Amino acid sequence: MAKSLFIQVVIDEARCQVGQPCTECVKLCPVNIFVAQGNGIRIMSEAEDECTLCDLCLEACPAEAITIRKLYKEGH
Ligand code: SF4
Ligand code: SF4
Numbered sequence: 001m002a003k004s005l006f007i008q009v010v011i012d013e014a015r016c017q018v019g020q021p022c023t024e025c026v027k028l029c030p031v032n033i034f035v036a037q038g039n040g041i042r043i044m045s046e047a048e049d050e051c052t053l054c055d056l057c058l059e060a061c062p063a064e065a066i067t068i069r070k071l072y073k074e075g076h
Helices: 013-019 024-028 045-050 056-060
Strands: 007-011 034-037 040-043 066-070
Touching: 007 013, 007 040, 007 045, 013 040, 024 034, 024 056, 056 066
Parallel strands: none
Antiparallel strands: 007 066, 034 040
16 A cells, blocks of 8 residues: 655544544545544545645544644755
């Protein structure tokens, strides 16, 4: 499976559970990085680099369970 090079999207599963029932990130992400699976959320790792850094998921998550990590250095 492809591994992201530029952006890593991480869900703290324990925090996500606190926020349940919820599928806000699944509904909002414009590039479908989140997929509901069982009682939790799965990250589509091959889609992580498509993240537009729109922050919609971060703003909507009721449990502050999502972290977006930039794997590249900003600037030069
Ligand atoms: S910041 Fe935007 S594009 Fe990136 S994972 Fe969140 S909702 Fe999706
Ligand atoms: S928005 Fe947050 S609490 Fe809701 S499903 Fe996504 S990670 Fe879990």
